[in-house]
Amino acid sequence: MSFLLILLASFLFTGIVIRTKSIAQGRKGPSVWQPMYDIWKLLHKGSVYSTASSWIFKVAPTLYFASVVVACMVVPVANLGSTIGFAGDFIFFAYVLGFGKFFTIIGALDTASSFEGMGSAREALFSMLVEPAFFILIGSLGLLTGYTSFADIFAQFHFEGEISYAIAAIAAFVLLMICMIENSRMPVDDPKTHLELTMIHEVMVLDNSGVDMAMIHQSTNMKFALYSALIVNLFIGAVADTWAQIALFFGIEFLCAVMVGIIESFMARYRMTHNAQFILVLTSLALLLYFGIK
Amino acid sequence: MEIISEYVSQITSLGWFFIILTTCIFILSVIYGVGYLRHYKTTTKELSLHWGMFTLCYAGMMCLYSTQSMLWFLVGWELMALGSFMCVIFEAGKPVVLKAGMNYFVQSHIGVLFITAAFVWVYSVTGRMDFNTIPLFIASISEIQQVIWMMMLVCGFGFKAGLIPFHSWLPHAHPAAPSHISAAMSGVIVKAGVYGVIRFGGYMTMGQSTLGVIVLVLAILSALYGIVNAADGRDFKRILAYCTIENVGIIFAGVGLAFIAMGMDMTALAYLGLMAALFHTLNHAIFKVMLFFSAGNIYVSTHTRDIERLGGMLKIMPQSGLLFLIAAIGIGGLPPFGGFISEMMLYSGFLKGMSMDSLPLSILMILSGAALAVVGGASMLCFTKTFGVIFLGVKRDNDVKPNLIADKYAEQNDMTYPIWLLLPIVVCIVAFPTVLCSLFQDCVKEIYHLSMSADAAYSISSSIEVLQSISIGALALIMVCAVLGFIRWWLMKRRPMAEGPTWGCGYMKPIQGIQYTGQSFSGTLAEIFGFMLPKSRHYEPIQPEEVFPKHRTMLNVSQDAIEKGTIAPIANGVVHFLQKFQWLMNGQLQRYIIYGFISVLLLVIAAIIF
Numbered sequence A: 001m002s003f004l005l006i007l008l009a010s011f012l013f014t015g016i017v018i019r020t021k022s023i024a025q026g027r028k029g030p031s032v033w034q035p036m037y038d039i040w041k042l043l044h045k046g047s048v049y050s051t052a053s054s055w056i057f058k059v060a061p062t063l064y065f066a067s068v069v070v071a072c073m074v075v076p077v078a079n080l081g082s083t084i085g086f087a088g089d090f091i092f093f094a095y096v097l098g099f100g101k102f103f104t105i106i107g108a109l110d111t112a113s114s115f116e117g118m119g120s121a122r123e124a125l126f127s128m129l130v131e132p133a134f135f136i137l138i139g140s141l142g143l144l145t146g147y148t149s150f151a152d153i154f155a156q157f158h159f160e161g162e163i164s165y166a167i168a169a170i171a172a173f174v175l176l177m178i179c180m181i182e183n184s185r186m187p188v189d190d191p192k193t194h195l196e197l198t199m200i201h202e203v204m205v206l207d208n209s210g211v212d213m214a215m216i217h218q219s220t221n222m223k224f225a226l227y228s229a230l231i232v233n234l235f236i237g238a239v240a241d242t243w244a245q246i247a248l249f250f251g252i253e254f255l256c257a258v259m260v261g262i263i264e265s266f267m268a269r270y271r272m273t274h275n276a277q278f279i280l281v282l283t284s285l286a287l288l289l290y291f292g293i294k
Numbered sequence B: 001m002e003i004i005s006e007y008v009s010q011i012t013s014l015g016w017f018f019i020i021l022t023t024c025i026f027i028l029s030v031i032y033g034v035g036y037l038r039h040y041k042t043t044t045k046e047l048s049l050h051w052g053m054f055t056l057c058y059a060g061m062m063c064l065y066s067t068q069s070m071l072w073f074l075v076g077w078e079l080m081a082l083g084s085f086m087c088v089i090f091e092a093g094k095p096v097v098l099k100a101g102m103n104y105f106v107q108s109h110i111g112v113l114f115i116t117a118a119f120v121w122v123y124s125v126t127g128r129m130d131f132n133t134i135p136l137f138i139a140s141i142s143e144i145q146q147v148i149w150m151m152m153l154v155c156g157f158g159f160k161a162g163l164i165p166f167h168s169w170l171p172h173a174h175p176a177a178p179s180h181i182s183a184a185m186s187g188v189i190v191k192a193g194v195y196g197v198i199r200f201g202g203y204m205t206m207g208q209s210t211l212g213v214i215v216l217v218l219a220i221l222s223a224l225y226g227i228v229n230a231a232d233g234r235d236f237k238r239i240l241a242y243c244t245i246e247n248v249g250i251i252f253a254g255v256g257l258a259f260i261a262m263g264m265d266m267t268a269l270a271y272l273g274l275m276a277a278l279f280h281t282l283n284h285a286i287f288k289v290m291l292f293f294s295a296g297n298i299y300v301s302t303h304t305r306d307i308e309r310l311g312g313m314l315k316i317m318p319q320s321g322l323l324f325l326i327a328a329i330g331i332g333g334l335p336p337f338g339g340f341i342s343e344m345m346l347y348s349g350f351l352k353g354m355s356m357d358s359l360p361l362s363i364l365m366i367l368s369g370a371a372l373a374v375v376g377g378a379s380m381l382c383f384t385k386t387f388g389v390i391f392l393g394v395k396r397d398n399d400v401k402p403n404l405i406a407d408k409y410a411e412q413n414d415m416t417y418p419i420w421l422l423l424p425i426v427v428c429i430v431a432f433p434t435v436l437c438s439l440f441q442d443c444v445k446e447i448y449h450l451s452m453s454a455d456a457a458y459s460i461s462s463s464i465e466v467l468q469s470i471s472i473g474a475l476a477l478i479m480v481c482a483v484l485g486f487i488r489w490w491l492m493k494r495r496p497m498a499e500g501p502t503w504g505c506g507y508m509k510p511i512q513g514i515q516y517t518g519q520s521f522s523g524t525l526a527e528i529f530g531f532m533l534p535k536s537r538h539y540e541p542i543q544p545e546e547v548f549p550k551h552r553t554m555l556n557v558s559q560d561a562i563e564k565g566t567i568a569p570i571a572n573g574v575v576h577f578l579q580k581f582q583w584l585m586n587g588q589l590q591r592y593i594i595y596g597f598i599s600v601l602l603l604v605i606a607a608i609i610f
Helices: A002-024 A034-043 A055-074 A089-109 A114-145 A150-160 A163-182 A210-238 A242-266 A272-293 B002-006 B013-037 B044-066 B070-091 B095-126 B131-140 B143-161 B170-176 B179-189 B191-201 B208-232 B236-263 B267-302 B318-331 B338-353 B359-391 B404-412 B417-431 B433-447 B454-493 B523-528 B561-579 B589-609
Strands: A047-050 B497-500 B535-538 B555-558
Touching (some): A002 A034, A002 A055, A089 A114, A089 A150, A089 A210, A089 B359, A114 B338, A114 B523, A210 B454, B013 B191, B044 B070, B044 B179, B095 B143, B143 B236, B170 B179, B170 B236, B179 B191, B208 B236, B208 B523, B236 B267, B236 B338, B267 B417, B267 B454, B318 B338, B338 B417, B433 B454
Antiparallel strands (some): B535 B555
16 A cells, blocks of 8 residues: 555656756746656667676666565555565665665666766765665664664654654655665756766666666656655654545655755755765764664 | 593584584585686696695584584694695795785684683683583683683684784685685685684673673674775675675674673573574675685686676676676675575664663664664675676776686586575575574574573564564565566567667767776775775876886775784884894804704703702
C-alpha cells in the first residue's frame, strides 16, 4: 500500500519541480505530466550501445531501478506499513540504494568515456560522505524512540512530546538535503547545465538510451518521492484517520516538490570542491540532533 | 615426553569453526595453486619445498586451534609463521619479494614476543602451561594488570591480524606472494589473530570495558585507514591487502563492542558483537579468497598488477570478471550477499550500544557507527574503481598483451572452478543466516561464561531472528532484479538495437588514454584524506634555461603513513645504533677467535663467582 502511494507520488514529483522552476523563472513551463510522457516515449525507443561496453552496461540500469523499487518497499507511509520491515531496516534501505549506485557507477565506467568516469567518481565520493549523516540522523531518532525500524520509529515518534516536532524540523531539513545530494540536484549538482564537465549524475548516463534511460528517469522520480515520504512520516503521526493521512501524504510530497523547485531556482551550484564540506555540515547537523536527544 | 603430554587436545566449538574454515580454504588454495604455479618456471625441488611448507603451515594452524596448552599454542603459531613465510618467498630470486618476506618474518616474530611474554607471565604465577590455569592467574592479578595482560595479547595477535599500527607487513607480503598464498594468508592465516583475541578474551573478569574501548578505537581506525589506502591504490593485490586490513578492523570492531558490553553487563550486546565478528570472519574469508583467485587469473594472463595499465578484461576473462564482481559486492557489504548481514549485525550492535547510560560510550558508539558507514561508502568507491578499471572500458596500455593461451587455461580449468565452488557457500550464507548464527552463539557460549538472564536470552534470539528478515530482503532484491530484467528483455525484444562509439561529448576521435584512470577516480578522496596518504612525487621540473625540454616522466607514489611515520624511524634508529658496533666485525679470523675466547673466559668467571 505504502509502495503504491510512493509510486503514485513519484509520477508527479519531477513534473511539479519543473513547473515550480518555470513559474519562478516567469515561464509558462511544460505540463506536470511531461516527465511521464518522456518516460513513455523512451519506453518505445530502441537503444544504442557503445562498442566499448559489456553486459555490465546493459544490466546496470535494471539493477539500479530494482534497488530503488526495493528501497521503496522498505519505507512505510504513516501506519500503512511497509512491504519489508524489520529492526534496523533503515540500514538495509541505505545499503540497497548503495547496491544500485554500485551498478550505476560501474555501468558508467563501462563506456570508457572520460566524462562518465568523472561523474562516477564524484557520485561515489559524495554518496560516501552522505552515509554517516543518514546513519546518525536515523540512529538518533531510533535512540529517541527506542526502536530501530522505520515503521516503529515513525509510529512512536509522535508520542515523544512537543520536542519531537522541533527535532522533526531539523531532521526534515537534513533529509531534504540528503535527497538533493542523492538525486544530484542543485546545491551539489546541476542537471540542467550545458557543460558535461560539471555534472554528476546526468553525465553518468550519457550513453544510456531507450528502455534503460526510462528506468533511470523513473528511478530518479521514485528516489525523490522516497526521501519525501521519509519527511512525510516525521509529521504525519498526529493524524489517525487513514484517508486524512493519505491526503496529508500527498500534501507534504507536493510541498517537498515545490521546495525542491524553489531551492533549484534560487540557489547556485556550489563549487565541486566545496561540496564535500557542505555534505560534512549535514553530518555535524545530524550529530547535533543526536546530542539534543541524548 | 613431558612436552607431548602437555598437549591437551580438547577442541572448542570456536576451534572447530576455525579448523573447518581453514581446511576448506587450504584445500581450495591447493587446487588453485597447482594451476597457478604451472605458469611459473619452476623445478620439482622448488615445488616440493613450497607445498611442504604449505602443509607445515596447515599443520601449525591445526595445532594451535586444537590445543589447550599455551606451549603448544606457541609451537603451532611458530610453525604457521614459518610455513607461511616460506610460502610467501616462493619467488625468492626477486629482491622485492625477499624483502617483503623478511619484513613479514620479523614483524610476525615481534608479535610472537608479545604473546610469549603474556604466556610467560601466566607461567610465572601458576607454574603451568595449560589453559585451565589462566583463570587462576587472572584471579591473582588486579584489574589494571588484566587489561595490560590482554593488551599484550591484542598487540601480539594484532601483528598477525594486521590491526594498525601493526599492519605494515601486510601490504608488502600480499603482493609479493603467489595468489593462492595471498588468498590463504588473507582468508585464514590472518584470522588466527582473531581467534587468539576471542579465545583469550574470555578469561578476563574485570576491566573489559577499558580494553574494549581501546580495541574498538584501534579497530575503527584500522577499518578507515585500510579502506582509504585501498581506495587510493593502483596495485590490485595491494588494494586487496589493504582491504584485508579494513575487514580485520570491522571484525575487531565487533570484538571491541563485545568487550565493552561485557564490562557494562550487557550480555545480549556482547553476544551480538562476537557473533558479528565471527560472521564477518567467515564472509571475509570466502570473498577475499574469491577476489585473490580471480585477481590471480588476471595476473597470470597479463603479468601486471598495475590497474592503470588494464581495462576491458571482462571481455577476455568473463568468468573471472563475474566472480570478482560477486566477491566485490559481497566484501563491500552490499546486499544481497553475506557481507551485508554481518555488517548489519554490527550496525544494530552500535544502535543498541547507543542507549548506554554513559555518555562517552554512547558517543563512541554513534561515531563508530558513522565511521562504519563511511567505511561502507569508501569500500564501494574502492571496488567500483578496482572492478571498473580492471574489467571495464577498454585496455589502457597497448604493451599489456593478455596471454590468450593462459586466459583460456585460467578460464576453463582448475583456476576458476575453485572459485565457483565457493558460490554455493555464499548462497547458503544468505539463505540460512540464522542457522549459522546459532552455531556462532554456541561458540561464544562455550568460551564466555556470561550471566544469561531471560531478557538477554530473548534479546539474543530476537536479534538472530531478524537475520531471517534480512535474507528475505535480499531475496526480494534478487526477485525484483529478475522481474525487471525480464520486463526489460520483453520490451527490448521488439526494439531496434544498434552499436556505436561512446558519446565523447563532441570529441570525435576518443582514444583509450582518454578514459578515466584509477588515480583520478580516487583523486578527490585522496585529497580529503591526504594526511593518511603521503605522496612522494618523482619528477624533475623544467628549468628556465632548458629551451627544448627533453622527455620527462612523473610518478606519484602513495606511501603508508603509519609505516613511514612510526615503523621506519624505529627501524632506522635500530640500524643506526647497531652500526656503532661495526668495528667489532672486521673480518679478521684471529679477532673472532679472541671474541670466542673472551666470552668463554667471562662465562667461567661468572660461574665461579655465582
